[in-house]
Amino acid sequence: MSHTAEAHHDDHHDAPTGIKRWLFATNHKDIGTMYLVFSLVLFFIGGAMAMVIRAELFQPGLQFVDPGFFNQMTTMHALMMIFGAVMPAFVGLANWMVPLMVGAPDMALPRMNNWSFWILPVAFSLLLSTLFMPGGSPAGGWTMYPPLVMQTGDAFPFLIFSVHLMGMSSIMGAINIVVTIMNMRAPGMSLLKMPLFVWTWLITAYLLILAMPVLAGAVTMLLTDEYFGTSFFNAGGGGDPLMFQHVFWFFGHPEVYIMILPAFGIVSQIIPTFARKPLFGYDSMVYATASIAFLSFIVWAHHMFTVGMPLAGQLFFMFSTMLIAVPTGVKVFNWMTTMWKGSMTFETPMLFAFGFLFLFTIGGFSGLMLGITPADFQYHDTYFVVAHFHYVLVPGAVFAIMAGVYFWLPKWTGHMYNEKLGKLHFWLSAIFVNVTFFPQHFVGLAGMPRRIPDYATQFADFNMISSIGAFVFGASQLLFVYIVWSCVRGGEKATQQVWEGAEGLEWTVPSPAPHHTFEVAPEVK
Amino acid sequence: MRERFRRFIPSAVRGVIVFLLAIPAALADWEVNLMEGVTPISRDTFELHMIIFWVCVVIAVVVFGVIIYSLYAFRHSRGAVPDTSMLHSTKMEIVWTIIPIGILVAMAIPAAETLIRIEDTRSPDLTIKVTGYQWKWHYEYLGAPDDAFVKNNFGFFSNIDAASNAARQVDSGIDVYEIEHYLRNVDKRVVVPVNRKVRILLTSNDVLHAWWVPELGGKRDAIPGFVNEMWFLAEEPGVYRGQCAELCGRDHGFMPIVVEVQSEDDFARWVTEQGGAAGGGPEVVVDAGGAMTTADSGDGGAGSSAAVDMDMSFDELMTRGEAAYLTNCSACHQPNGQGLEVGGFPALAGSAIATGDLAAHVDQVLNGKPGTAMASFAYLSDADIAAIITYERNAWGNDTGEMIQPADIKAAR
Numbered sequence: 001m002s003h004t005a006e007a008h009h010d011d012h013h014d015a016p017t018g019i020k021r022w023l024f025a026t027n028h029k030d031i032g033t034m035y036l037v038f039s040l041v042l043f044f045i046g047g048a049m050a051m052v053i054r055a056e057l058f059q060p061g062l063q064f065v066d067p068g069f070f071n072q073m074t075t076m077h078a079l080m081m082i083f084g085a086v087m088p089a090f091v092g093l094a095n096w097m098v099p100l101m102v103g104a105p106d107m108a109l110p111r112m113n114n115w116s117f118w119i120l121p122v123a124f125s126l127l128l129s130t131l132f133m134p135g136g137s138p139a140g141g142w143t144m145y146p147p148l149v150m151q152t153g154d155a156f157p158f159l160i161f162s163v164h165l166m167g168m169s170s171i172m173g174a175i176n177i178v179v180t181i182m183n184m185r186a187p188g189m190s191l192l193k194m195p196l197f198v199w200t201w202l203i204t205a206y207l208l209i210l211a212m213p214v215l216a217g218a219v220t221m222l223l224t225d226e227y228f229g230t231s232f233f234n235a236g237g238g239g240d241p242l243m244f245q246h247v248f249w250f251f252g253h254p255e256v257y258i259m260i261l262p263a264f265g266i267v268s269q270i271i272p273t274f275a276r277k278p279l280f281g282y283d284s285m286v287y288a289t290a291s292i293a294f295l296s297f298i299v300w301a302h303h304m305f306t307v308g309m310p311l312a313g314q315l316f317f318m319f320s321t322m323l324i325a326v327p328t329g330v331k332v333f334n335w336m337t338t339m340w341k342g343s344m345t346f347e348t349p350m351l352f353a354f355g356f357l358f359l360f361t362i363g364g365f366s367g368l369m370l371g372i373t374p375a376d377f378q379y380h381d382t383y384f385v386v387a388h389f390h391y392v393l394v395p396g397a398v399f400a401i402m403a404g405v406y407f408w409l410p411k412w413t414g415h416m417y418n419e420k421l422g423k424l425h426f427w428l429s430a431i432f433v434n435v436t437f438f439p440q441h442f443v444g445l446a447g448m449p450r451r452i453p454d455y456a457t458q459f460a461d462f463n464m465i466s467s468i469g470a471f472v473f474g475a476s477q478l479l480f481v482y483i484v485w486s487c488v489r490g491g492e493k494a495t496q497q498v499w500e501g502a503e504g505l506e507w508t509v510p511s512p513a514p515h516h517t518f519e520v521a522p523e524v525k
Numbered sequence: 526m527r528e529r530f531r532r533f534i535p536s537a538v539r540g541v542i543v544f545l546l547a548i549p550a551a552l553a554d555w556e557v558n559l560m561e562g563v564t565p566i567s568r569d570t571f572e573l574h575m576i577i578f579w580v581c582v583v584i585a586v587v588v589f590g591v592i593i594y595s596l597y598a599f600r601h602s603r604g605a606v607p608d609t610s611m612l613h614s615t616k617m618e619i620v621w622t623i624i625p626i627g628i629l630v631a632m633a634i635p636a637a638e639t640l641i642r643i644e645d646t647r648s649p650d651l652t653i654k655v656t657g658y659q660w661k662w663h664y665e666y667l668g669a670p671d672d673a674f675v676k677n678n679f680g681f682f683s684n685i686d687a688a689s690n691a692a693r694q695v696d697s698g699i700d701v702y703e704i705e706h707y708l709r710n711v712d713k714r715v716v717v718p719v720n721r722k723v724r725i726l727l728t729s730n731d732v733l734h735a736w737w738v739p740e741l742g743g744k745r746d747a748i749p750g751f752v753n754e755m756w757f758l759a760e761e762p763g764v765y766r767g768q769c770a771e772l773c774g775r776d777h778g779f780m781p782i783v784v785e786v787q788s789e790d791d792f793a794r795w796v797t798e799q800g801g802a803a804g805g806g807p808e809v810v811v812d813a814g815g816a817m818t819t820a821d822s823g824d825g826g827a828g829s830s831a832a833v834d835m836d837m838s839f840d841e842l843m844t845r846g847e848a849a850y851l852t853n854c855s856a857c858h859q860p861n862g863q864g865l866e867v868g869g870f871p872a873l874a875g876s877a878i879a880t881g882d883l884a885a886h887v888d889q890v891l892n893g894k895p896g897t898a899m900a901s902f903a904y905l906s907d908a909d910i911a912a913i914i915t916y917e918r919n920a921w922g923n924d925t926g927e928m929i930q931p932a933d934i935k936a937a938r
């Protein structure tokens with residue numbers, strides 16, 4: 001980052017330079033940067049796998065890959081994107097922005113912060129190395145359902161171990177964020193004065209601490225089933241393969257909100273800034289976030305309606321799932337009202353926030369449909385589901401991350417990014433994300449199952465459109481890299497406040513933010 | 526690779542054209558919605574789907590309408606001045622909490638009613654036990670002496686049809702558009718009577734699968750060690766197609782389901798042909814290999830042949846063995862016997878077992894190898910196993926010259 005060039009008012013201890021600066025980093029800004037760069041790299045690795053998938057699905061018949069390799073690609077694509085791209089990106093943003101937003105000099109536990117980052121490259125190197133093993137990568141889906149996952153070859157222990165490492169990293173990161181927010185707020189910053197991004201991250205951190213150990217437990221039971229003769233999930237030994245699904249989704253559904261609550265937070269920072277009007281219904285936004293977090297622990301079995309649960313169970317999970325629409329609706333209505341009678345401009349962050357608002361809501365609608373159990377019996381495991389979760393994750397989570405990057409990039413680098421190119425990046429992304437994923441609703445409803453490398457000919461046309469959309473969407477993201485890169489290198493100088501409507505402590509430090517900020521705690525009125 | 530690329534370019538061009546034509550093209554030809562189906566449940570489900578869809582559309586019109594209006598009306602460039610007095614309204618928060626709850630309750634009631642009916646699997650007219658295998662389905666019609674249709678149990682495997690199977694190989698060179706019902710056709714169909722409640726008992730022999738025919742209503746998972754239930758009552762004769770819907774390994778995309786709904790008379794006749802009508806007779810073994818060679822695929826009728834246990838000639842064994850091998854083994858060991866390294870499936874051409882000790886070979890096929898994808902194939906008929914082993918020991922340059930008879934398999938069991 002270019003702020004090394006800036007005059008340091010605070011160079012009282014000799015900071016290591018070169019590779020050591022990064023290896024032994026304890027500064028929240030350095031670690032935040034590393035998280036963000038890491039997640040960008042993984043976004044492209046996972047994206048390359050998506051390109052393989054879409055190339056094979058471009059037309060019916062098998063043209064490029066073996067069906068077994070196709071399954072490896074779908075499995076690895078999901079693991080890379082969820083654990084490697086989206087989650088680290090949010091942790092990176094939290095590292096950079098939470099201390100700045102609450103007026104803290106750094107994260108509460110800087111050495112642990114270093115660990116929680118550096119575990120990640122190790123975990124993903126292990127997982128990616130399985131691509132070169134006999135038998136290949138895990139191919140049983142990112143959900144790792146037994147008994148199929150037991151047929152994984154040499155990659156099996158690597159899969160389990162890397163999931164453990166990712167979980168440790170997330171838990172450490174989450175503890176750090178909780179402690180920072182709880183103990184290091186500037187005087188006067190009461191909980192209900194915190195920016196929404198901080199609130200959503202606080203709640204997300206608790207979700208992580210509660211959910212990740214459950215995943216660790218589930219995969220440990222897989223490990224002992226494979227190597228130590230237990231039968232947790234083996235019906236032949238008195239176990240139950242369905243128990244894995246229950247345990248997995250007890251982690252998995254909160255995980256969904258782990259990937260979307262911080263996105264809500266980012267959007268709640270951006271919309272008021274560019275509408276030049278404070279967020280409407282701040283309190284109810286906080287309560288809505290907390291309700292979503294609570295509900296996320298009692299809806300898990302809606303991912304497994306077709307396993308043959310008792311009727312009472314199906315009814316319970318149908319009703320609780322439908323309930324989630326209520327607090328989610330509250331959020332959308334509050335954003336809507338924030339814009340009402342505002343004074344809006346449409347810089348790139350705002351465009352991405354709008355993209356989020358529209359397209360995430362579409363994903364919410366298909367989610368509501370999926371919650372209707374009888375209808376889910378038709379939708380389940382089809383491309384309708386694929387369309388649904390890509391709508392909430394790509395124009396949902398990923399657009400929010402990009403909105404956040406454009407929003408804070410001037411604060412990080414001290415330069416404005418190229419606004420024209422930023423807008424071009426938005427429009428390319430927004431158009432082609434729809435070209436990619438909208439047709440998937442249609443093929444799903446028409447009966448195309450997910451996770452298949454080849455399909456009946458009646459699905460061909462929409463799949464071709466979807467593949468073209470994916471290729472252009474993928475290529476457009478190179479533009480993003482270029483924009484960020486050139487913004488780091490130089491550009492118009494950013495002011496301290498950067499955006500006309502920006503409010504909050506992070507905009508009271510110089511741009512670029514110096515290496516150390518808020519060594520003297522600011523006073524919040 | 527270059528060859529693939531050359532084929533990719535024209536299809537990319539075609540793709541762009543399809544894309545450009547997509548919007549004006551008659552969308553009627555393009556399946557964009559759920560199928561209404563032919564059962565009471567599938568119709569109710571379709572109705573629920575349409576209601577919730579329109580609810581979403583109405584909410585979308587309101588929400589997106591307000592946002593789009595704001596985008597237009599409250600722009601800085603049009604001189605809009607922010608009204609910062611509007612920061613909170615408990616009344617509005619209550620309104621937009623209560624209204625969605627009302628809508629959801631209104632949705633939940635019909636959904637719960639349908640769900641209760643879906644789960645009512647009592648008093649069926651016919652029960653079929655469906656077992657998922659990697660990667661085919663086994664159907665067993667459960668009979669009883671006083672049953673209206675089926676007096677004896679009978680069963681058969683249903684594999685992907687040979688034409689689709691050949692065309693779906695990587696770089697097969699076959700135009701899949703030439704194949705009728707590509708990937709949605711089987712060598713032997715499930716047949717059921719019209720207007721009768723058919724109960725499906727679902728289980729699996731290996732990993733999870735899911736049995737799904739969209740026009741008959743929803744899907745259910747097939748789980749090893751557990752039995753799941755579902756039911757349907759098809760109101761219109763016809764042929765309905767679906768496929769496995771739960772990831773089950775390499776060939777998950779290639780285990781289709783075809784259900785043929787027939788009139789009661791036709792169905793009774795079909796049951797008789799299958800040997801399920803006569804009371805107390807011996808159970809008829811319908812072997813998959815025979816089905817491959819004799820069934821007119823897609824016909825759904827014939828295809829059964831009684832177990833052969835007299836001595837077979839070398840040529841008979843080889844012909845039958847090739848067909849049965851392609852049906853049962855080639856998914857993993859590949860049609861050319863070369864196996865597949867990425868999947869961990871060993872080559873049989875030149876393999877130690879397939880060219881070495883005959884007893885070990887028989888043992889591998891009858892008992893499988895626990896802990897690997899090589900399952901036991903003991904459920905195949907003696908004749909099929911003998912034929913497959915003979916074939917494996919003499920195909921692809923394995924020329925051992927050895928053969929084995931069905932009677933030897935019987936003895937080895």
Ligand SMILES: [Cu+2]
Pocket residue numbers: 657658660733734735769770771772773777780
């Ligand atoms: Cu299957």
